[in-house]
Amino acid sequence: MKAIKAIYNFVVGDIIILIGVLLAVVILALIHTVSFLAPLRAIEGIILVLVVLAVLVATLNRETLSKR
């Protein structure tokens, strides 16, 4: 358990970032595999960048709220 926690802290240490980035990967994978989402393939790069930025905003927002 200690080893897992150490690896988690070493790589990310922030659950919002971890879940957000994994969510981005799942969304892009779905766009590539599900046929009715195929039209979104043209903007999948933009989706990835927007999700990454949303994750950054979310984690910063949490930090400011915790500081309060």
Add this chain to the structure above:
Amino acid sequence: MQWAVITAAFLASAVEFVEAFTIVLVVGVTINWRSSLAGAFAAAATLALIVATLGVALVRYVPLDILRLVVGVLLILFGLKWLKKAILRYSGLKALHDEEAIFEETMAEVRARGEQVTPRFEPFGIALSYKAVLLEGLEVAFIVITFGTSAATNVCSQSCGINAAAIGAAAAGLLVIIVGALVRAPLTQIPENTLKFVVGIMLTTFGTFWAGEGLGVEWPLADAFLPILAALYLLASFLLVTWLKQRKRPQAALASERATQLPEKEVLS
């Protein structure tokens, strides 16, 4: 493209080398240089072994697309973590990372243990130096392997990419050691937060690009999209710093208001 990898690996590794060097310096000054250097060299040997085995295994057995996806995701995680800290520091919500303070703190810790400057090997000194160099060095190894393997193109193979990243990291290590030896002080001259901010932007940029490629995203302008992506993240970060500074002001005003109200209440009660 190779220059981009060398520069990214150089900047990212420089931050880690500065941190490791500070601890090695503390051990050298407070305990002795023999123990400090023994710990550092032992850690460097361990690291060389890890990089040699992991690097070769990755290059030989893992398909490039999967590697790009995994590495891209790891780089985004790493990059966002650094970027978050740097933005919080710039906006004043987190104290600036101070190498001098770390130096003083570690010195006090070592003195509190009653360690004296002696010429023989001190296990505590060796362990402290080894731990610092190994931990920070692992991050450098991670940077070299991930940057190097993902930078592979039709022109440059994966091992060629690792070599380019290793050159960047080695140059950073050499520079930190030379500068450290010349100034003989914890490297406070290097604005670490700025360096971490730049590295955070670069890691997030490369991470997004490679994770996207691993998932089949076709970026407009191919590799030339990297600077555009970096500029986008840079702009977003500046906007976030401004937003956080604006949010901080009412909080600070509220805190000072509470501080003035508290003594009044105490007097009344």
